[in-house]
Amino acid sequence: MKLQQLRYIVEVLNNNLNVSATADSLYTSQPGISKQVRMLEDELGIQIFGRSGKHLTHVTPAGKQIIDISADILGKIESIKAVAEEHTKPDQGVLNIATTHTQARYALPQVIQSFMERYPKVSLHMHQATPAQICESAVRGDADFAISTEGMHLFSDLLMMPCYHWNRSIVVRRDHPLAQKEHISLEELAANPLVTYVFGFNRASQLDKAFGQAGLTPKVVFSATSADVLKTYVRMGLGVGVIASMAISPEEDSDLVAIDASHLIGHSTTKIAFRKGSFLRSYMYDFIEGFAPHLTRDLVERALALREQHHIDELFKDIALPVR
Numbered sequence: 001m002k003l004q005q006l007r008y009i010v011e012v013l014n015n016n017l018n019v020s021a022t023a024d025s026l027y028t029s030q031p032g033i034s035k036q037v038r039m040l041e042d043e044l045g046i047q048i049f050g051r052s053g054k055h056l057t058h059v060t061p062a063g064k065q066i067i068d069i070s071a072d073i074l075g076k077i078e079s080i081k082a083v084a085e086e087h088t089k090p091d092q093g094v095l096n097i098a099t100t101h102t103q104a105r106y107a108l109p110q111v112i113q114s115f116m117e118r119y120p121k122v123s124l125h126m127h128q129a130t131p132a133q134i135c136e137s138a139v140r141g142d143a144d145f146a147i148s149t150e151g152m153h154l155f156s157d158l159l160m161m162p163c164y165h166w167n168r169s170i171v172v173r174r175d176h177p178l179a180q181k182e183h184i185s186l187e188e189l190a191a192n193p194l195v196t197y198v199f200g201f202n203r204a205s206q207l208d209k210a211f212g213q214a215g216l217t218p219k220v221v222f223s224a225t226s227a228d229v230l231k232t233y234v235r236m237g238l239g240v241g242v243i244a245s246m247a248i249s250p251e252e253d254s255d256l257v258a259i260d261a262s263h264l265i266g267h268s269t270t271k272i273a274f275r276k277g278s279f280l281r282s283y284m285y286d287f288i289e290g291f292a293p294h295l296t297r298d299l300v301e302r303a304l305a306l307r308e309q310h311h312i313d314e315l316f317k318d319i320a321l322p323v324r
Helices: 003-014 019-026 029-044 062-087 100-109 107-119 131-140 186-190 206-213 226-233 282-291 297-304 307-318
Strands: 047-051 057-058 091-100 120-128 145-148 158-166 169-173 193-197 218-226 240-244 256-262 266-277
Touching: 003 019, 003 029, 003 062, 003 256, 019 029, 057 158, 062 100, 091 131, 091 282, 100 107, 100 120, 100 145, 100 226, 107 120, 107 282, 120 186, 131 158, 131 266, 145 282, 158 297, 158 307, 169 226, 186 206, 193 226, 226 240, 226 256, 282 297, 297 307
Parallel strands: 091 120, 091 145, 193 218, 193 240
Antiparallel strands: 047 057, 145 266, 158 266, 169 240, 169 256
8 A cells, every 4th residue: 555546546536536637636647547546446455436437436435434544644644744844944834725705805915914924934825716616625635724604514624713704785886776775675685686606505605595584586697706796797787786895995996885784694704724634834823813813823722622613613602703
């Protein structure tokens, strides 16, 4: 059994059983990966992947367990490297963050500026994506931190901690009939075409819940991951925007009217997550606290020690979060 073989089976799963895509991502050959996977299966005496001809069709129950353990082993190896670097190069390293456009554009700039001033030798990379892609990136280990609002609870390999609550606003052009109203009902909102964020997971956003509880169906005519894109289409008259309140700038968006929607739609909670078993460098703890000051190193270490998400949720249940 070789570490290379373990890496191959983990990456095959990460690439949806596409061996060709796996070979491209690992800069190796497709026959080489197939051969090593077969050799591992022969050594273990079981099939990790089910097949139809030359194509992989599914992961076997035993294969699922083996891949989970393999991912843990590979994660531990990365942690060993991180421990060594923490002692030899405490102020140097790499930090990969996966997040949404709204977080990157409106919540993170000052945090990142302060972080980079404090750690000029840390190479920071930000990857913007949908909630699903963000979480998957963290699970694969491509991102050290995932910062998002939706869907993290669907990934059992992630530990997540709450950062802050945020509310939504209704955004319209100044010539729109709703622009003259101080308070808008869900019925009035439902009567208009809407432009809003991509629903991340099973349409489980607070917006959809609000409409569902009122027995209404929103008419979403356009969705995107970017608040700036949504505002562009509001300006074009495509529909009424429902976006994060923090994404509205009095100076940049003076041509639009923003109406608070916190009484209509429940707040959402942005969380920061990382893979179970991760070793966090000192600068990573500092980044977390810079983004969410209540997440001190001591509190994060207590959460890490708990390991199970329901215990972590219990730890944070009485902590008051800021609202943005």
